[in-house]
Amino acid sequence: MLRILKFLITGDWHLHKWQCVATYNWREKNYGNYLNYEIQILECEHCGKRKKFKVKG
Numbered sequence: 353m354l355r356i357l358k359f360l361i362t363g364d365w366h367l368h369k370w371q372c373v374a375t376y377n378w379r380e381k382n383y384g385n386y387l388n389y390e391i392q393i394l395e396c397e398h399c400g401k402r403k404k405f406k407v408k409g
């Protein structure tokens with residue numbers, strides 16, 4: 353049942369296994385202050401799906 357729910361929500365059957373494939377620095381202006389972030393590109397080992405993950409530096 354849980355698996356069926358997951359399938360409906362994600363359209364996928366497996367648990368994504370995220371692996372960091374790249375990182376870069378990102379600077380964002382926020383109320384006059386610069387905030388530094390590290391952006392991590394995560395890729396699923398199984399299906400190749402990618403997502404960006406923002407980490408506060």
Ligand SMILES: [Zn+2]
Pocket residue numbers: 366367368369396397398399400401
């Ligand atoms: Zn996947």
